[in-house]
Amino acid sequence: MYTMQKKAQATTSDRVPAPEVNFQTCPFLASTGVLGKKWTLLILWVIALLRIKRFNQIRRSIPGLTSRVLVMRLHELEKSGHIEALIVKESPRVVEWTLTEKGTDTIPILMSIMNFTIKWYPDEVFGDNKSHTMNELFPETEYPR
Amino acid sequence: MYTMQKKAQATTSDRVPAPEVNFQTCPFLASTGVLGKKWTLLILWVIALLRIKRFNQIRRSIPGLTSRVLVMRLHELEKSGHIEALIVKESPRVVEWTLTEKGTDTIPILMSIMNFTIKWYPDEVFGDNKSHTMNELFPETEYPR
DNA sequence: CCGCATCCAAAATGATACTG
DNA sequence: CAGTATCATTTTGGATGCGG
Numbered sequence: 001m002y003t004m005q006k007k008a009q010a011t012t013s014d015r016v017p018a019p020e021v022n023f024q025t026c027p028f029l030a031s032t033g034v035l036g037k038k039w040t041l042l043i044l045w046v047i048a049l050l051r052i053k054r055f056n057q058i059r060r061s062i063p064g065l066t067s068r069v070l071v072m073r074l075h076e077l078e079k080s081g082h083i084e085a086l087i088v089k090e091s092p093r094v095v096e097w098t099l100t101e102k103g104t105d106t107i108p109i110l111m112s113i114m115n116f117t118i119k120w121y122p123d124e125v126f127g128d129n130k131s132h133t134m135n136e137l138f139p140e141t142e143y144p145r
Numbered sequence: 146m147y148t149m150q151k152k153a154q155a156t157t158s159d160r161v162p163a164p165e166v167n168f169q170t171c172p173f174l175a176s177t178g179v180l181g182k183k184w185t186l187l188i189l190w191v192i193a194l195l196r197i198k199r200f201n202q203i204r205r206s207i208p209g210l211t212s213r214v215l216v217m218r219l220h221e222l223e224k225s226g227h228i229e230a231l232i233v234k235e236s237p238r239v240v241e242w243t244l245t246e247k248g249t250d251t252i253p254i255l256m257s258i259m260n261f262t263i264k265w266y267p268d269e270v271f272g273d274n275k276s277h278t279m280n281e282l283f284p285e286t287e288y289p290r
Numbered sequence: 291c292c293g294c295a296t297c298c299a300a301a302a303t304g305a306t307a308c309t310g
Numbered sequence: 311c312a313g314t315a316t317c318a319t320t321t322t323g324g325a326t327g328c329g330g
Binding site for chain 3: 311312314315317318319320322324327329330
């Protein structure tokens, strides 16, 4: 429960949370880093939660994502240290993409997003229209922190 | 702690988490909704955590954000039900933007992002280079869930 | 000053085909 | 299989203006 919500007699002079945080320069929030770009979180979800490691498998698991954008995002994520490429074999080339420690630390973000989505967009993410909770879906996972 | 990380003898036939979730259609992850677009989370941060409600104050608090994009995002966020406009006065028009319940539910997402950022990008978000934790920064807030 | 519209340039992304 | 190359389309940036 957030205590910062407006109470009956609350005024606008309530404490401003964490003014010492330069939120404007957060690479994700400001979309200056790869995490703020289109398709990135979906790609991370696939690698992190579905454990899909291969280029074309990732692409096929995300309808609408093209090779062009996928290869851009993978290389950006590699450069930013979220994922690593393991060259399994050359000619025909086989590459496996896996999370680094930094990439693993994005999982709570993905979880908090999905937690929001299953509450506000259940029709979009469930075929059966039943209500679901994160604990039901990810029973062995503590999230998001 | 996530139990889905690879253990020594783990194989790729480990359980795939939550196959019943159509993650591809999550509006945020897929960037089909406003939350996935550039500047949106920064705008929500300002309204939610800094409690800034006015158009030009929001704009000035986010360097680089133009009127054009701000007005687009505010109206998109209004349409999607994350924020509400309160017309305080006409001529000159004064509008106050505040979070709805749905918008309030995005705060855990913002928190998990900042939690990630203060770990991996401390130089970008702190001026003093000291180490910080979320509990230190948001003492009265339980987060992210 | 306020919120917001218009115009045009630049950047990001989509579609399709192709290569080692 | 894992990417490239090319071109069309969409989204965003920047300047400017405008009625209240």
